[in-house]
Amino acid sequence: MRALKSRQTGTSMLMTVYLVCTAAANIMAVVKIGPHYYNNQLVASALHALPEDPNFDNLSKGKVRLKLMQSFQLNNITHVGGKDIVIKRASKKLSIDINYNIIIPIIYNIDINLHFKNHFEQP
Numbered sequence: 001m002r003a004l005k006s007r008q009t010g011t012s013m014l015m016t017v018y019l020v021c022t023a024a025a026n027i028m029a030v031v032k033i034g035p036h037y038y039n040n041q042l043v044a045s046a047l048h049a050l051p052e053d054p055n056f057d058n059l060s061k062g063k064v065r066l067k068l069m070q071s072f073q074l075n076n077i078t079h080v081g082g083k084d085i086v087i088k089r090a091s092k093k094l095s096i097d098i099n100y101n102i103i104i105p106i107i108y109n110i111d112i113n114l115h116f117k118n119h120f121e122q123p
Contacts, residue, residue: 046071047120061087094122
């Protein structure tokens with residue numbers, strides 16, 4: 001029993017390098033991806049804040065798009081363009097979809113593609 005205890009030394013150098021590289025990769029992913037999820041929350045909050053406008057029922061599609069773009073500009077959201085916003089109006093019902101992609105370069109030719117879908121429907 002005493003002979004076994006003397007041979008135990010802990011993790012090897014290779015295992016330590018592996019753990020450090022894995023931790024660094026996870027931290028890098030969180031730092032690069034995290035802000036985009038926060039920006040998507042800002043997009044969703046701007047979308048769901050539209051009905052708070054007293055003239056919301058009378059706004060045209062162009063004015064709704066303009067209000068959204070102003071909110072995005074105020075929050076410094078640059079990944080969402082006017083072409084990403086699809087507005088459909090049918091007899092007192094308004095439907096807004098904001099779908100956009102973000103491609104984040106990670107290392108050399110490895111990229112991460114984030115696809116966000118936001119939907120709002122007026123009751």
